[in-house]
Amino acid sequence: SSNICHISGQRCLVATITGGAQLAIIRVDENLDDVYRNIHKHHITSAFLIPTQLNYLAKNHETIDRDYLKSLRDVMTGAAPLSESTYRCIVDKYKFEKFRICYGMSEVGWATQTPISQPVDSNTIVGKVCPNTQIKVIDDQGQSLPANTNGYLNNPEENSKLFTSDGFLKSGDIGYYDDNHYFYTVGRSKEVINVERSIVMPAEIENILLTHNDVVNAAVFGVKDEERGEVPMAFVTLVNGVTVEPQELIDYVDSRVNYYKKLRGGIRVLDAFPLTSLKKINRGVLKKMLYN
Numbered sequence: 001s002s003n004i005c006h007i008s009g010q011r012c013l014v015a016t017i018t019g020g021a022q023l024a025i026i027r028v029d030e031n032l033d034d035v036y037r038n039i040h041k042h043h044i045t046s047a048f049l050i051p052t053q054l055n056y057l058a059k060n061h062e063t064i065d066r067d068y069l070k071s072l073r074d075v076m077t078g079a080a081p082l083s084e085s086t087y088r089c090i091v092d093k094y095k096f097e098k099f100r101i102c103y104g105m106s107e108v109g110w111a112t113q114t115p116i117s118q119p120v121d122s123n124t125i126v127g128k129v130c131p132n133t134q135i136k137v138i139d140d141q142g143q144s145l146p147a148n149t150n151g152y153l154n155n156p157e158e159n160s161k162l163f164t165s166d167g168f169l170k171s172g173d174i175g176y177y178d179d180n181h182y183f184y185t186v187g188r189s190k191e192v193i194n195v196e197r198s199i200v201m202p203a204e205i206e207n208i209l210l211t212h213n214d215v216v217n218a219a220v221f222g223v224k225d226e227e228r229g230e231v232p233m234a235f236v237t238l239v240n241g242v243t244v245e246p247q248e249l250i251d252y253v254d255s256r257v258n259y260y261k262k263l264r265g266g267i268r269v270l271d272a273f274p275l276t277s278l279k280k281i282n283r284g285v286l287k288k289m290l291y292n
Helices: 007-019 032-041 051-059 084-094 156-162 202-210 246-254 283-289
Strands: 046-048 074-077 098-105 109-113 125-129 173-177 183-188 193-195 198-200 215-225 229-238 267-270
Touching (some): 007 046, 007 098, 032 051, 051 215, 084 098, 084 202, 098 125, 183 202, 193 215, 193 229, 202 229, 215 283, 229 246
Parallel strands (some): 046 074, 074 098, 229 267
Antiparallel strands (some): 109 125, 125 183, 193 198, 215 229
């Protein structure tokens, strides 16, 4: 379910060729129901499904059940954080033979992956560093793709922003690694919300919204506030046929978070999220909607 121009799609293409398998490419304009309908129809055994697609599956597990997807054995996900509630539903309800979270970028390739021989039970672990790959974890003042990477073609200005002096690419992701060399991602640095000088990660609030039975997908942003600098607000989509008042969702979140993470910017309920070609939520379009 990923375009060939993205690293996940490229990996699926190469793995299909080297493994002597058949590759099913889902059209960009197909909706979420079509994704699972095609998995069922074509007896797909391995798939790369991004979190927005898995969120939909988790909220519709009674209609799109394990028997309907009985051919599917190996599922990989990435491209965005996966909420704990969605992860737990997929693991408990579908029991795929392999279910792994990975991390990569089209600019650098496949960076981390969970080894099949070392399964982990976590929605934040994105695996270990892949062979022939180096990763740095840095602070705001530190330095962070191998030194022989040339960068973006004919774009020296962007390359100066993106690459460090010693050849590493600054991904913009916030994360860490543990003593066993597993990497974790917790969000994007440019999406951080500053509430009265306190850092708020949108993913934390999004994960809480996704635990609500009627919320399918969520995206949280910081909006300007005269008193606090910024405050969180959210866009959500709901389960088909369900109506929920925004205040109910605001109260649901506010009762589960501290002072700084309360949804003082409100909630907007959408019929559908604008999506990128990779089926990720298009945060750029949503950001423009904030002020329209």
